[in-house]
Structure formats: structure tokens, C-alpha cells
Amino acid sequence: MLIPHPLLGLRDSQEFTYLGDANLMHRPDATAENAEAQFCDYVFQRENPAGVHRELWFHEQGDRSWLVVTRDTTTHEILGAELASNVKLGAAE
Amino acid sequence: MTRLTGGLIDRNAPLNFTFNGKAYKGFQGDTLASALLGNGVQLMGRSFKYHRPRGVVAAGSEEPNAMVELRTGARQEPNTRATVAELFDGLTARSQNHIGPLHRDFLAVNDLLSPFFAAGFYYKTFMWPKAFWEKLYEPMIRKAAGLGSLSMLPDPDDYDKGFLHCDLLIVGAGAAGLAAALTAGRAGADVILADEDFALGGRLMSESDALDGANAMDWVASAKAELESLPNVRIMTRTTVFGVYDHGIFGAVERVSDHLAVPGDKVRQTLWRITAKRTVLAAGATERHIPFADNDRPGVMLAGAMRAYANRWAVSPVKRDGDAIAIFTNGDDGHRTAMDLIARGAKVLGVIDAREAAPRFGDYEVFAGSTVTGTKGRLGLTSIEVTRNGRSEWHSVGALGVAGGWNPNVHLASHHRGRPVWNDDLLAFVPSPDGPKGLIPAGAAAGKGGTAEALTDGMKAAITALSEIGVAASEIALPKAENMPSEQAAFWHVPGTKRAWVDFQNDVTVKDIALAHKENMKPVEHLKRWTTLGMATDQGKTSNISALAVMAELTGKSIPETGTTIFRPPYTGVSLAVLGGGDTGPLFRPRRLTPTHHWAEAQGAAFVEVGQWMRAQYFPRTGETTWRQTVDREVLAVRSGVGLCDVTTLGKVDVQGADAGEFLNRMYSNMMGALKVGMVRYGLMLREDGHAYDDGTCAQMAEDHYVVTTTTANAGLVYRQMEFAHQCLWPELDVQLISTTDAWAQIAVVGPKSRELLTRIVDGFDLSNEAFPFMACSELTICNGLRARLFRISFSGELAYEIAVPARYGHALMQRLMEQGADLGATPYGTEALAVLRIEKGHAAGAELNGQTTAQMLGLGKMVSAKKDSIGAVMSRREGMAAEKRRLVGFKPLEAQTQVMAGSHLFTQGEAQTMTSDQGWVTSSCYSPHLESYIALGFLKNGAERMGEVLIAANPLEGKELKVEVVSAHFVDPEGGRLRD
């Protein structure tokens, strides 16, 4: 596969390490009342869609950026990629 | 000899070869199959199941029958298709899958027993008596099955890999492919033109069609010359594009030296990963046959192959000159073979055309509305039965060409599971419109097999492909060509009561398909699996469509309703060696060497693989006869004097930034924020699921600068996890991370005399306990000005330091420490002694931090701070984790000199040993020279409360068990006085 790195362009997916669902960026608040339930959901439960999936790839053999890649799990077609830190900071704003 | 005139062989370059030990001659340009036919050899192999005598059927990579073991010794290569094996001088080949000589195969008895071996018979028998399947039936089947054999010797050749990138990849260099290449090449695009053959031209080499009124090969030669002159075009012959992967990536194998007797300095093959922006699939088409009674005899072959042998290789398929050749066809294409054979001077009986309205294109007999209903000739065809309206007559022939129509080579277009589409006009499947993105089929592969239409289609495909990537290409002047007549009837097989083969190699007949139908194995995948149809080395290239047609007839459905099969890579067989190319021996994976590696080597150290690293395991001295002697000496030297160990392999991450402390506080379960500059703290990391992950140290070098260490095994993973936390969880924190594992050579200086030794090399640095206490760290200089870092940390329980210098000085530092410490008994030690020292001290390592354990289990439960959040903290408090009662404890065998084997399970004395009574297990064990006893660590249920209890350490795997006493894991200096003094 080729990952369309937002800075570096198309790169061999072998340079990357795959983590999984991009929801892993949304770590729950440990002080919340139902924190344990939220963490269980966060750590273990997955949408696992057959279709468009936002997922985390780490450019380990590249610029070491974490990317949020949007990919169709039924065709492997990639619809976009963003820097995870941008996504996270954007979401926080 | 049955050579004809003409052809694309070099008659001035004769080549010697042997087949089954007999010497023959062929020519440069021959394949093994054409050379054998040229020598009148029809019988080339045996079928898989019935061991029927078989000859060559095809002229290309789809060949199901003519398979040989090529070469000898370690280069022996089973299942090589004679049709694609280029002849070279000295080639040796043997037929395979027979017992006794090829013409008298003992296993041909299977053919007589064939009624018992009908489709699916294996599944219905061999069940009684129960033990006989494995003891008798299966070994017999295994021995009889298989095709060729491996030499069982390591492959001696080298293999290479590489990466290519292009605008346009063209698969196939026939009429369509060449037209596409010229179009794209002239447009300036980066083009790769790949073909599995050793010459360009594709089917043009095998046909007699003229281009621009001249020999088509003249045009091919000029096209080749032009393409070779273009710097933007790369021509790759002997290169099979075998698979289509995601995003325009193709797997291709270039057979660099398979056409040579030995590769010499070259690699045998190269695996290319080609990244193409667009692709033109011009892979041509494969002819299919028409099943009829006894249609598998040597001498019966595809009519198109017969034409190729006549035109390209100038051989006639008959054993003896003068034997007649017949053609059996359901369309016009068979007639072309008759015409070409006649033109080359072969004797043609006539064309048996299943169509009533059969045409005639030349001076030969046409048997209209007729079929072939039988054959004779055990080892080679001698006669055929021709039947018209129930009236039959036998004709003497030496060969029969069968023309059942052409199947576009849709394989690559289907590798992404796009199903090919049935075309009623062509009576064939054509590539799916939703095939791989960016791949455009052209020419015969797209169902446009006429020479003129293939040329035009190839050109247009290239223009379309390039326009999609913004490259303008213009139409080119194509040579004038014709489309030969290609009318065809939907005639799929000749009905009858005798066996008519559909899949030659696997011996699947029309009857087998009928039986599968009867037994409700109707879905095409069930049919395949029940009968093994299409599972042979040709992957059904010559059989699948005929089989579908037969099944369609039986079910009363159309062929597309009956289905097709999924095509999967590889297109043709690819050697396992090239896919696994590169180093297979000691350099199979890179080796990381520590900065003192060469020094340790010079000391005669034994090394051990630790992940990517090679580490010194122990340093034997003269007179030591066992590794235990060496390790005991090293351990005692450390505890009584001073030992030196290269610990560079521990991961090091430089953490800087205003929020570095806060960041580490969130990464580690214990408090890290309140550390002081110049101090080190032991840290425990959890995974987010609450389990223990890694341990290490954090040294605070400045307010905004920490140096973190990790275990050797987890160095890369922890660094990745820190980047994840930094970028994905808390990008708002001001933190910069970078690995420095390789930059610093780090040497542990351990033992009561370590301070004294270090005093001798530091540049006036105060090492006193007051100035540099336990868990202190500092930058300093040593050996007259070399910058270094010093950490007072200990994993052995002794007074100990780790000193780091730029890696290039590690070697010299170790030498210097050895020199300066000679009178102190300075002793280098390896990973074995390191393990003993940490087991004696009760420190957890890989066997305890194995990803399945918790902080509680490790006795580190208090390190998970409740005052803050950190990775894994919340989850570590779940019900099941909190209820965890196993604890890390030590064990001493009651008999001190008996080893407690790591991996033993623990049981209460007198209890039955079952999984439910299991009390825990031994994780690590060693001999402690200090205690003069074997000792061990392990996890035990309620371990903390069971000190002094005697348990059974059971090792039924090796038939052993022994009694052990539960003790504290801290065998040495449990109060920790030594490391603080």
C-alpha cells in the first residue's frame, strides 16, 4: 500500500506501523465518575467498520509522525491522511 | 527430426541437452518443449492421479502436462514447465511423478483402478480401521501424490530484490503491449514494458500474419529498436508480473539467469516491486480445449500451440515426419493452424469442425458438423475417431490440434476480486470493469484478439492511461494489419460415455463433474474442491471455463450464472527463494553490535542473539571447561570486586521541553514530576490495559531535560508509545523526543570496588557517597577531557554505576577500565552473569515482565500512583486485576545442587497436579555462586503469605519434579545497604 503522507506524499506503507482506530486518540478523563467504564470502552471496543475507517499509522521509518489515515477497509482505497497532532489540536480547540 | 522450415530459432547455434538421460540437440531460441518436439519426443510426463502418459499441450506458461525436474544437485527444480524452460547448452531434465521409466510407469495401475478413484472418493473411505489412515493409507497417498521432488539441499543461488517506479507499466509485449509502449514512450512517459517471454512480440511470434505487408517480426524488431533507444522506457523480458497489490503496486519476477547453465556472478532471479501510476494489461489470451473421449494422449494439443510450434520454433508435433495432423475445432481459429501447417510443409489430414456450416480457408479437407469421439495410441497418438451424425470412422494421425476458443488473460485484472464478465459474442470472460484502479486491459486480454484491433486497442489504452495522469500522448502510426476470422460456436465438449479430460494434470473428467453435480457439489468452489479441478499448477488456465460450461449444461444455467472463480496471485508459479530473496544465513536480519563488540570478540567472548543485538554472553578463560564455571567466576568477581558489562542495548530516549516532567509523569505509573536535577528514579510503565509494560530509569539532567532508559527488548516500542502519547494524546505539551540508544556506549561498573575504579578515570569528579549518592546522575569528563554521563544505579544490589561515553570511545573505555582495574580484579561479564546478579537481587526482567503480569504481581503495586492519572492506571484497578493474588517470590530447592527449571509449575505437596490445582510457575532460575545453591524466581498464588512453605516444582515435560522452599525474591542484601554505601 501507499500512504499519502500529508507532508511527504505517497510513501510505502512498509515504512509505517499500524495501530488501529483513530478513536484511540480520545483517551477518557480518568477523573470522570464512570472513568473505568469509559476506559474499558476506549481500550477494548471497536466500531470495526466494513467501509470507511479512520485509523492511526506511525511513520516509524520516516518522519516519525503519527497520521490519521482514512481508508476503506473493503477496498483499501485511501481517502485522506492528516497529521494526528493537528487533528488532536484541532479537536481540542 | 521433425523440424520444419523457418522459425525464430538460430540454426547456427545448436545446443546439447538431455531428457531422461538421453542426449538430444536443439537450437538457440528453443524451449525444452519445442526442442523435444523437434526431436520427435511426444511423451513428456505423467498425470497426477492416474499416471496417464502425457505430452505437451500448450506452448506457454499455462502448460499442464509437460513438467520436468530441471537441472541436478542443489539446483534441481521440480515442476518446471518444459514450454517455458529456455534451452541452454548442457540442460538436463527428467520427467517426474512416475515409478520406473516414463514409458512404463508402475503407478499407471492407478488408471486401471480409476473407477475407484472418482471425484471425492478419499472422503468416503479409508476410515476403517481408525488407525490405518495415518499408518497405512495416508503415507501411501502422500508418496504417490506430489509432482516433482526437491533436492533437499539448500538453494545455492543468490536472489535480489528491487523497487521500480513508472508512469505506465505495460504487462505483455505482444501487439497491444508494443503499441502501448511506443505510444507512451514517444509521449515521454516513464514506461516499463514487461513480458514473461525472453523475446518481444508475444503472439506475433507464433502467427504468420503480416504487418504492413511484411513479416510481423520486422515490425517487432523496429519497435524494439526504438523502445531501446528511449531513455524513459525500460524493457524487461523474462519478467513475469505475477500479482497486483494495492495502490498500483505490482509484484514481478525477473529471471535473470535461468537461461544460463549456472548464474555465475549474477543472481538467479530478482523480485521487483513496481509502483505504477497506471497499467496497461496486455497479457494476451489462453486457448482452451474441447473435452472428448481419451483426449489426453501425447500428441493431442491446443491448436494455437501447434501453430506456435510450427511458426516460431519450426517444429511439427508429430513423432515421425510424414505423420498426418488433424485439427478439431469449434471455430475459425482452428483453420488457421491447418493453413499454417500446410504452409510450413506439414501433412494435414483436415479440419474437424463441430459446426455444420464450417468454412474452408484453403486446400484441406473439412469434416463439417463432425467431432472427435475417440483416440488410440498409448504413448502417443496414432489414430482418432471422427463422428458425424452418429457415423464414425478412424483416421491415422500423429497429432491432433484442438481449438476451443480463447480466454482473455483476465487474471491480473481479477486479483482485487473484481469478477470477470461473460461476453456472449466472444464466448469468454473479459476483465471486470471494476478491476484494480488504474489498470486498463487491452488487446487480447480485453477480448480484442485480432491483430489490427489489438494494435489499436493498445495504443488507445496507453493514451487513456496517460491522460488520467496528465501526460498527453498522441496516436501513433500503426502498421497495417488484419483481423483474422474468429467466428466460433458455443460447443464445449463432446458428449460420450468414456472419460473426457477437462483438467489434464489433476485428471478431472467430464464424468467427475457430473458426479459432483449429482452429489450436490454444484457451487463452482465446491466443484473445484470436490474434484480438485483447477487446483493443478496451471491454476485452471486450461480447464476452468470448460468445466463451468459442463456444469452449466448439467444445471441448466448459463455459464455466468454458474459462476467463475477468483483469481489469486501469483499469475504463474514463483520460486519461493526469490520471494524470500536476500540473505538467508547469518545476515538474514541485521545485527546490532555493541560498542565493545570487537573488544569482547578479542577476549574470546561467547555471543548470544538478543533480538537484533549480539551480546556477549560470557567471557571464558583458559582452564574453564563449562560455561557455568565462567559465569560463577564472573558473578563472584562482581560481588567481591568489580565487574564490567556493556549495557548499551538498553533503550535511551532524550526527553526535552518545558513539559518534559509532566509528560513523563503521565507515561510512568509512579511520580516522576518531583524528581530533582542530578537524580535518577526507577520507573514502571503500564500498558493502557493496566498490565505491566516496561521498566527503566529517568535521569533528570536539567530542568527541561531527562534521559530515559528502557529495557533492551522494548526500546523501540516504548519510544513509539511515547511518540503516540506526545502526538496523539497530549500534543499541547511542550516535549521533544529523540532516541540516543546508539549514541552512547554505556558500561555498567558494578561491585564493591566500582567507586575505586571509577575514581581512577574521572577528571577530578567527587564520587563520594555524600557528593554522588545512590540514584545520582551527572555529566562529567573522564580520561582527560572525554565528555561522559554517570548514573549511580544498580540492578545487582551492589554499589554500582553506569557510565556513558560517545559510542566511538566505548571500546577504549572498556580497555581503560580493564587496565585501571587490573589490581581490583576488574572482570568483564556477559548476559548470563547479568541474569544471575538480577535474579539474586530479585529484579524482574523479560520472563517476569512478559506482558501478562501486573504491577501487583511484580510486588510493585505501590508504584501505581493513585494521586495522578497515568497510562494504564485506571485499568489496573479493574475487578480481575485487583483480585490478582499471584506474587513474585523466590524459591530455593531443598537440595541446593538441583536446578529448579524455569517453566516448572508449582503445586502444593500432596495435591493432584492439574490445571485447577496449579499454584503458579517458575519464571527464571540460575545457580547462585554467592549462595552456593540453585535459586529461582516465580509467581505464586498468595505468594507473599507463603514464605517458608515447601512446594513441588513440577516439570512433567521432562519427567522431573523437586521440592522448593518459598523465600523472598531478594536473595542478596534484602535491606539494600550495599548499593547505598
Added chain:
Amino acid sequence: MKFSGFKVVKEALTGHKGWTPLWRNPEPKPAYDIVIVGGGGHGLATAFYLAKTFGELKVAVLEKGWLGSGNIGRNTTIIRSNYLLPGNEPFYEFSMKLWENLEQETNFNSMVSQRGIINLIHTDAQRDAYRRRGNAMMLVGAGARLLSRDELKGMVPFLNFDNARFPIKGGLMQERAGTARHDGVVWGYARGADMRGVDIIQNCEVTGFKIEGGKVLGVETSRGFIGAKKVGVAVAGSSGRVMAKAGMRLPIESHVLQAFVSEGLKPTIPGVITFGAGHFYVSQSDKGGLVFGGDIDGYNSYAQRGNLPVVEDVLEGGMALMPMIGRARLLRSWGGIMDMSMDGSPIIDQTHIDGLYLNAGWCYGGFKATPASGYAFAHLLATGRPHETAAAYRLDRFERGYVIDEKGVGAQPNLH
């Protein structure tokens, strides 16, 4: 009809006129007591044991495509019971015992062949870990042998003993392990279930669940509504997709695993061999092909095809381990979709929806589990209680903190 050598001979002599369909193609009835979703190995085995062992008569199996078209139709056919953890090992040993009697039970030759499995050892730490595992196997009677390097040299001399990056130091062997003919398992269970009255319905895709008041009433299918008192879902690989129709998320990701077969070869490799320092495992089929595989591709996928890097990784491992296979050729590769669970272990449990049961999360190890999975699922469906060997396969083990993590890599499915 009973299959036997006698029957085969009789039919051979009488022109194969007496063979009948292996199973019927019934029209779906309006309702059943139990509907099994998924006509793969686990679903068919469940139906077989429901009918045979638990006396359930009104059972249907609904299959979207053709029987055995999922992972049971594409795998490396290895059977073994060499697990470590108490949540797993008794279950897989139960499965092994069922394998050992399978042909007698189904009257169908599924070609169970106990030629043994050898897990190679390359480091001392690995030997310690395998000793712990081997002892766990001994505790449940699965049997195990710790092999020395010299013993291995005698058994499998063609391995790379002398020139290896990761030297072979020994092996853990289970002699009772081996392979079974994957399609034969499907057909044996299907025929056995059909003979006992189970309706096996192909080309019947479940498109939804009818759930009212927290209770399942049946399934919507491409062939209409089918009522059911209980619905058991056994669609590993597609579990996420199917259970989403019941509004459930699962602790599962779908990943692609590639497998490979070489061209046919005369006998080369005796049993199953696994590389301990790379991703490669191999056996040789009765037909002669080397059947091998390695790691999953590592990204979420439902596409049933993999990519080239894993092909190379697998073969690099293969060539490093046994460089004598180099001149054989790869014949075919394929990709199957795996239910990769969060701890690498499966789920056989009730869901929070009354009457809806789940059999899922088999990672890439579902084949060997087929008999026990079917038996345990049938047990659960018929009695409402988990089978004793499958009691740990609860859905709530994640939130409660009782994961069964053989590899110790945590909640990252692509590492299991």
C-alpha cells in the same frame, strides 16, 4: 447413506449410479428453534452437535454464499492443542480429542492426520517459556516433548542448523497435533447435520435481526424472515459486520491473513514446523503442496487479499529456516478475514440480547477449534450454560479484567 470402502467399490463397479447429494437444498421454513448464522466450520459443527448430541431437531444453518466459503475454506489446516493459559488449553485439548474421533463421528474422511507440530526454539528464554507451556499441556493430557537440537537434527535435518542468524536450539513438539483436510471438515459436519434433519440453507444472507423487548425473535434474510427462539452467530471474520446489525460493538477488529501453497512436491516435510524467530509455519498437504503462512498483514481489512510485504516476510522466514525449499514455486496465495480479538482469545457467550448468542474472535486460530467450538456453542445454545472448557470465553472478561492473553501484548489485535 453410509460411506465406506465397500460402498466406494460397489459404486465403482456399478458406474457410480448410486451416489446421492451430500446434503439437501431445503427451502427455509418460517421458524426454527435455533438458527445458526454462518455455514462455515464452526456454524456447521454447532448444528451437527446440536442435532447429534443435544437432540435439537429444529435447527437451521444460514449461509450467505456456499458452505465453507469463509476461513474454513482457506487456512493452513493445522490442528493442535499446545496452548499455555488455563482459559485456553483445556478447550483446545477438548477439541483435539474431538478431532481424533471425527471420522467415526461424522462417517466422513476429514483426513485428520496427527503428524505432529514442532515449535522451534531459538533462545534460552524461549525454551523457558516453552517449558512452561509444555508443562501446561502435560497437565491436561495433551502431551508434549521438549526436543534438543540433536533430536531435531535427526527428525528434520533439512532445517538451517549451521548457518542461521537465529540458531535453532531445540523445539517443543506435540505429537498429537497435525493437520486435517479443511474442506473435508466442512462437508463432514454439513452432511452429518443434514442427515440428522438440520436445514442447511445456502445463498441466504442475514440482513438483520428482529429484536423486540430485548429479545431476539428471528432474522431477516435475503430469502425472507426466519423466526427463531435462539440465534447463534458464528461468522468469524465478519462478526463485526453482522453484530452491528444487532447494534453491538465488539472487542474485535477484522484483519487479513494471507496463506500460501506451493506447487505439488514429493514428500518433503513430515509434520508442522513453526519458526520461532520469524513469521513462518509450514506443513505439506497430502496432495504434496507446502502449505504455509506467517503474520497477519496488520491493518483492518475486509478485502480478503493481502499485500506483498507480508508475502516477502513469510518467505524470508521460510528461506532462513529451510533454504532447501527455494526451488519450489508458490502456486497460490489467498487472504482471509480474521476476527482479531483484543486478547487473542475467542468469545463463546450470550449477548445482552435475550436469545442472541455469539461465537467469535477466533483470530487466526479458528480451524483447530472447529469441533470444540461447535460443541461448546451447541452446549451453550441448548442448555444455556457454557461448556466447562469454554467457560472463560466470556464477553465481559475485558471490562472485568480477566483477559486470556497468550502472547502478552495487550489490547492490540494486530499483535496477537
Added chain:
Amino acid sequence: MTDLTPITALGGTVARTEVFGALTTTENADLGLASLSLRAGQEVPQPFGLMLPGVGKAVSMGDYAAFWTGRGQWMIEAAGKAEVDFAAMLKSEVPECSVTEQTDGFTAFEIASTQGARPIEALMAKLVNIDPKAFGPGQATRTGLEHMTVFLIRRAEDRLAVIGMRTLAGSLWHALAVAARRLED
């Protein structure tokens, strides 16, 4: 100056060099390296007067050079500065940035061609999945090479630097040498 004697990454007392037909590979043991990372909100500085390059680029000026390694991160190269505390020098240039000593974290192999770009590009094709046509002079990137991670810098049409982890120097040299040797004929 310390009285300890360093060794090169390949273990020699002098840097290794070897000729493979048109290609010559040399161990650049004298190269000083330090990483520079921007802290939150910082402007891009100009250490030693270098205009720090953008994504995927390398620049050089006199004895100093820099290549982009990640967002807000560069590796600064200093010819002949392996034996001095180059990180400290850099830090004094950019005191507000995070600087980490990297001289001995890596080994630099300089590959030069006597026949222009073609041998360099042919070598790249055998080793890395980077399109040489799009990797001209002034380009720098990190990628995988035979299971290792390396920085590549196209210093000129006919010169390529491969910078890998120091502890993998032997394996990296082997990979480069085998590939270069196979291009010889």
C-alpha cells in the same frame, strides 16, 4: 583532549572505503551530528547561518549542513566535528531549542559515482522504495533499507549519503556492498 582512542562505526581505526565499479563507498567517520527540535511556538532559527530546509530537503553551507527529519526537527551535520562536542556548539547557537548529541548515534556512508547519476539510481532501486527520479540533489528522507532505518541525502547527482544507526553499521555496509557489487557488471 582525551587520551582514549576512538574506533569507527565499522570497528576500524581508520574509516573504510571500497570501490565497486563506478561506485565508491566511504565511511564518513568525521561527521559531527546533532539533532535540533523546535520547542512549542518557536521560530525556525538559523544555526551557523544555515537556512534550515523544508520538508524532505537538505541544505549545506561550508562545513555545515542540515536536513529535515520531521516537523520542526532537523539533523545538523558538521564536517570534521566528530571529535568535538558538536551538540554543545549547536546548543550555543540555538539555546532556546532542544538539541541532542547524535554524532555517534549514526554512521554515515558516502557513496560517489564516477559515471553520473545512473549508478546511484540503480543502487537506490535495489535498496530503497524511493523513486530516484523524484529524489534529486537537495532531497533528504528517511526510509527502510533491508530491515534497517536510514536517512538518505542526495548530496549531488552523483553522490548519495546513507546514514544509518551506528550499531547496525556492519549490516548496513554489507547491504550497500552487496548491492553495489551486483551492479558492477
